[in-house]
Amino acid sequence: MKEYEKALAVITEIKKAVLGKDECIAKCVAAILAGGHILLNDIPGVGKTTLAVALARAMSLQSGRVQFTPDVMPADIVGFSVYKKESDRLEYQPGSIMCNIFLADELNRTSPKTQSALLEVMEEGQVTVDGVSRPVPEPFVVIATQNPFGSAGTQLMPESQLDRFMICMTMGYPAPAEELAILRGEHKEQAVQPQITAAELLTLKAAAEAVYVKDEVYDYAVRLAQRTRNHEALALGLSPRGTLCLIAMAKALAFLRQREFVAPQDVADIGVDVMGHRRVPKSRIGARNRPEDVVGQILREVKRPSVFGGKGKQP
Numbered sequence: 001m002k003e004y005e006k007a008l009a010v011i012t013e014i015k016k017a018v019l020g021k022d023e024c025i026a027k028c029v030a031a032i033l034a035g036g037h038i039l040l041n042d043i044p045g046v047g048k049t050t051l052a053v054a055l056a057r058a059m060s061l062q063s064g065r066v067q068f069t070p071d072v073m074p075a076d077i078v079g080f081s082v083y084k085k086e087s088d089r090l091e092y093q094p095g096s097i098m099c100n101i102f103l104a105d106e107l108n109r110t111s112p113k114t115q116s117a118l119l120e121v122m123e124e125g126q127v128t129v130d131g132v133s134r135p136v137p138e139p140f141v142v143i144a145t146q147n148p149f150g151s152a153g154t155q156l157m158p159e160s161q162l163d164r165f166m167i168c169m170t171m172g173y174p175a176p177a178e179e180l181a182i183l184r185g186e187h188k189e190q191a192v193q194p195q196i197t198a199a200e201l202l203t204l205k206a207a208a209e210a211v212y213v214k215d216e217v218y219d220y221a222v223r224l225a226q227r228t229r230n231h232e233a234l235a236l237g238l239s240p241r242g243t244l245c246l247i248a249m250a251k252a253l254a255f256l257r258q259r260e261f262v263a264p265q266d267v268a269d270i271g272v273d274v275m276g277h278r279r280v281p282k283s284r285i286g287a288r289n290r291p292e293d294v295v296g297q298i299l300r301e302v303k304r305p306s307v308f309g310g311k312g313k314q315p
Contacts, residue, residue: 003203003204003207003255004207004255004256004258006195006196006200006204007029007033007196007204007255007256008256009195009196010029010055010058010059010195010196011025011026011029011256013054013058013192013193013195014029014051014054014055014058014192016054016187016188016189016191016192017050017051017053017054017187017188017189017191017192018047018050018051018054018187019174019178019181019182019186019187020174020175020177020178020181021047021051021171021174024051024169024171025051026253026256027167027169027249027253027270027273028051028055028143029055029252029256030208030249030252030253030255030256030270031141031166031167031249031252032055032059032139032141032201032205033204033205033208033252033255033256034166034205034208034245034248034249034251034252035139035166035205035209035248036141036165036166036167036245036248036249037122037141037142037143037144037164037165037166038141038142038143038144038165038166038167038168038169039107039144039145039146039162039165039167039168039169039277040143040144040145040146040168040169040170040171041145041146041148041168041169041170041277042145042147042148042170042171042172043147043148044147046171046172046173046174047171048105048143048145048171049065049103049105049145050187050189051143051171052065052101052103052143053103053189054189054192055101055143056100056101057192057193057194058192058193058194058195058196059100059101059194059195059196059197059198059201060194060196060197060198061099061100061101061139061198061201062099062100062101062137063099063100063101063102063103064096064097064098064099064101064102064103065096065102065103065105066096066102066103066104066105067105067106068104068105068106068107068108068109068110068114069106069109069110070109070110070111072110072111072114073114074113074114074116074117075095076095076096076114077095077096077097077114077117077118077121078095078097078117078121078127078128078129079092079093079094079095079097079098079127079129080092080093080095080129081093081129081130090130092129092130092132092134095127097118097121097127097136098127098136098137099136099137099140100137100138100139100140100141100198101141101142101143102140102141102142102143103143103144103145104118104142104143104144104145105145106145106146106147107144107145107146107157108146108147108156108157109146115157115161116161118142118144119157119161119164121136121142122142122164123164125140138198138202139198139201139202139205144165159236159278159280162277162278163239163241163242163278165277166245166248166249166274167245167249167270167273167274168273168276168277169272169273204255207255208251208252208255209248209251211251211252211254211255211259211260211261211262212260212261212262213247213250213251213261213262214261214262214305216305217247217250217262217263217264217267217305218247219305220264220267220302220304220305221243221246221247221250221267222243223302223303224238224246224267224271224275224298224299224302225237225238225240225242225243225246227298227301227302228275228278228279228295228298231294231298232282233281233282233294234279234280234281234282234294235280235281235282236278236279236280237278237279238274238275238278238279239278242274242275242278245274246267246270246271246274246275247262247267249270249273249274250262250266250267250270251266253266253269253270254266264304264305265304268299268304271295271298271299272292272295272296272299275295275298276292276295279294279295281294
């Protein structure tokens with residue numbers, strides 16, 4: 001079986017548990033292949049946790065989950081040391097973060113200190129307790145959720161922390177046909193079976209990273225980033241980390257589309273998911289706009305390159 005076929009088998013398996021969200025599933029798998037973290041900004045009950053669990057099960061990954069509340073402490077996440085009388089020394093007790101896929105449910109409902117502890121692990125790929133650093137398992141992905149409605153008891157993440165997430169997207173309500181299928185019990189969460197191992201996932205990540213990008217496509221990504229930085233409605237645009245995420249996600253999407261090169265359409269298709277949460281409007285009125293409003297306008301304005309074949313080949 002070819003590498004991309006293994007990735008497509010994972011997507012097909014997840015569809016057993018999550019109905020009618022094919023695009024969300026594909027983008028989540030692409031983010032994992034690109035080595036990034038995922039923020040699901042959506043209302044409760046639309047299947048965010050189900051998606052995360054199905055991802056872990058289909059990839060044979062160890063998963064962990066924490067329902068974040070104001071009393072969750074950093075030690076609950078990264079672990080802590082306990083004195084053992086028998087050995088007369090401190091022994092490390094792993095926190096819930098020691099897994100492959102970590103689901104951070106309602107991350108915006110915990111304290112800034114606990115948020116920072118999690119986001120530090122996301123950036124560094126390790127936890128430090130009592131001066132000793134320990135790597136998290138490889139691969140490692142955080143899927144965080146937050147509810148965009150109802151600000152009571154929430155701690156909004158600053159832009160510097162939001163920038164740690166490769167993509168931010170919503171799942172949305174199901175269409176009537178899919179909701180009817182859910183009511184009939186056609187979603188089979190327990191039916192999801194492992195399709196790849198953790199070692200195979202690392203191989204797939206390497207294959208996605210190897211997808212070819214022409215200079216014209218790099219230039220297109222830079223022009224998109226520059227436009228967000230000088231847009232009249234935005235106070236803050238895409239960071240260099242965001243531009244790297246844009247290309248990494250485009251590579252992974254091209255890989256899932258069974259191509260050896262990135263096309264401008266790949267960049268455009270994940271533009272809102274990568275750039276939307278990194279934009280900072282200049283006014284409160286602008287802050288009410290959906291990410292796809294300004295970012296969508298930028299994607300329409302910036303001209304796409306006409307040459308997009310890979311290594312001399314045309315699609």
